[in-house]
Amino acid sequence: MPHWGYLILAGVVILVAVLLGRTIFFRSRRYTVEPLPGIKIDVERAAKRLSGAVQIPTITAPDPEKADRAPFEKFIRYLEQAFPAAHKALEREIVNNYSLLYRWKGSGGELKPALLMAHIDVVPVEEGTEQHWQHPPFGGEVAEGFVWGRGTMDVKNQIILILEAVELLLAEGYTPERDFYLAFGHDEEVRGDDGAVKIAELLQSRGISLEYVLDEGGAATLGAMPGVERPIAAVGIAEKGYADVKITAEGEAGHSSMPPKHTAAGLIGKAVVQLEKRQRPARISPYLKEMLAYVGPEMGFGLRLILANLWLFGPLFTAVFKANRAGNALLRTTTAVTVLEGGKVPNVLPRKAGAVINFRIAPGETVDGLLAHIRKVVGDKIKVEPLIATEPSRISPVESTGFKAIERAVYATFPQSAAVPYIVMGGTDAIRYEQICDQIYRFTPMLISTEDLERIHGTNERLSLENIELGVRFYLELIKGE
Numbered sequence: 001m002p003h004w005g006y007l008i009l010a011g012v013v014i015l016v017a018v019l020l021g022r023t024i025f026f027r028s029r030r031y032t033v034e035p036l037p038g039i040k041i042d043v044e045r046a047a048k049r050l051s052g053a054v055q056i057p058t059i060t061a062p063d064p065e066k067a068d069r070a071p072f073e074k075f076i077r078y079l080e081q082a083f084p085a086a087h088k089a090l091e092r093e094i095v096n097n098y099s100l101l102y103r104w105k106g107s108g109g110e111l112k113p114a115l116l117m118a119h120i121d122v123v124p125v126e127e128g129t130e131q132h133w134q135h136p137p138f139g140g141e142v143a144e145g146f147v148w149g150r151g152t153m154d155v156k157n158q159i160i161l162i163l164e165a166v167e168l169l170l171a172e173g174y175t176p177e178r179d180f181y182l183a184f185g186h187d188e189e190v191r192g193d194d195g196a197v198k199i200a201e202l203l204q205s206r207g208i209s210l211e212y213v214l215d216e217g218g219a220a221t222l223g224a225m226p227g228v229e230r231p232i233a234a235v236g237i238a239e240k241g242y243a244d245v246k247i248t249a250e251g252e253a254g255h256s257s258m259p260p261k262h263t264a265a266g267l268i269g270k271a272v273v274q275l276e277k278r279q280r281p282a283r284i285s286p287y288l289k290e291m292l293a294y295v296g297p298e299m300g301f302g303l304r305l306i307l308a309n310l311w312l313f314g315p316l317f318t319a320v321f322k323a324n325r326a327g328n329a330l331l332r333t334t335t336a337v338t339v340l341e342g343g344k345v346p347n348v349l350p351r352k353a354g355a356v357i358n359f360r361i362a363p364g365e366t367v368d369g370l371l372a373h374i375r376k377v378v379g380d381k382i383k384v385e386p387l388i389a390t391e392p393s394r395i396s397p398v399e400s401t402g403f404k405a406i407e408r409a410v411y412a413t414f415p416q417s418a419a420v421p422y423i424v425m426g427g428t429d430a431i432r433y434e435q436i437c438d439q440i441y442r443f444t445p446m447l448i449s450t451e452d453l454e455r456i457h458g459t460n461e462r463l464s465l466e467n468i469e470l471g472v473r474f475y476l477e478l479i480k481g482e
């Protein structure tokens with residue numbers, strides 16, 4: 001063998017050694033937590049309290065003027081009756097008529113307060129699906145080991161389970177060291193302008209800055225990640241931005257027998273094709289790297305080898321992930337053409353045509369950057385206007401008091417799962433607290449399957465009694481165990 005042959009051989013041996021070495025030392029971040037000594041959870045009582053909450057139909061209306069506010073007033077009174085001890089011990093304020101802010105005063109000291117969040121409003125039941133519910137959506141029936149109804153997973157469960165945990169701790173005379181705030185907005189499902197925004201402004205006006213915020217978000221989900229056997233407890237450290245962008249083209253009107261090269265409808269068609277083709281770049285961003293560092297070690301050898309060596313396999317990983325819808329959404333700002341408008345008459349040139357494209361903006365990108373991209377792709381003959389646009393959230397750290405407290409509570413409650421930071425694709429109220437907090441997380445403590453995720457905003461939403469117990473336990477561990 002000529003001597004360059006030995007050099008190549010040596011190179012290959014070193015490469016394999018490096019790859020294997022990195023794979024072997026790519027260690028799981030899971031750890032074991034000793035749960036707090038027994039506080040007895042009364043599951044039946046908590047289930048009854050959740051059932052009562054579900055029976056008050058606090059349905060959001062897209063137009064706040066048209067919303068029926070009576071159920072929201074009733075809900076506030078319901079909580080007072082259902083949780084008398086919490087209402088006696090905690091300060092409560094009604095913010096902007098229907099949202100709630102509680103303060104559980106800590107024993108003092110230097111610690112900054114924490115904020116536990118949820119929302120009071122629920123989405124309506126889609127017309128025509130009522131008969132598919134095994135139990136009526138606002139009946140709050142407790143049957144077959146579940147509490148059934150709208151809001152049992154999104155997210156009256158969180159309101160009830162947080163208050164349940166607080167009452168159990170009050171009953172044993174416990175006072176947390178830091179202040180705990182509880183904030184329940186009333187319009188999360190229509191973006192939170194009247195609820196969470198007003199609560200955050202109120203806290204800010206009082207000069208309060210928060211150590212961490214925990215809102216709804218990922219759950220401990222079985223089958224969430226191909227190749228991972230255990231449930232993934234997905235703790236959102238960021239959320240995507242949102243933009244509906246309208247593009248409009250104008251053309252000559254008139255008869256279609258002697259058309260120009262492109263009609264207005266043709267120009268829009270061309271623009272739409274280009275926008276689908278030239279999407280925002282797919283990349284392994286810092287938050288995705290963080291997530292992969294947590295989830296990678298839980299995977300089989302082949303995937304672990306790839307994830308431990310992204311310096312080499314990055315492009316391969318990106319190509320594979322891009323081919324999968326969920327993977328693609330993690331890698332980039334997504335582009336979905338949702339509305340097309342053009343002419344109405346087959347033999348008349350449309351004077352105007354348009355389309356609306358829905359973008360979910362990846363953290364690290366901006367609305368302005370997206371609009372500049374769209375203008376570049378569609379060219380200057382086409383008008384571009386954002387209808388709604390919100391920036392993506394900041395990315396919260398994982399090396400932080402808040403993440404560590406949540407991670408600890410996850411392992412104390414769901415010891416079989418792996419806590420993994422991830423990015424929430426939809427919006428939550430949590431982003432509204434960015435002015436007063438750098439550690440914002442999104443996790444709903446329940447152990448479910450991927451099929452169960454369809455119940456959220458869907459049919460047969462329900463929460464098992466087991467999950468009620470786990471949920472209360474999670475908040476006990478979070479508040480007391482830190």
Ligand SMILES: [Zn+2]
Binds near residue numbers: 154155188216
């Ligand atoms: Zn929700």
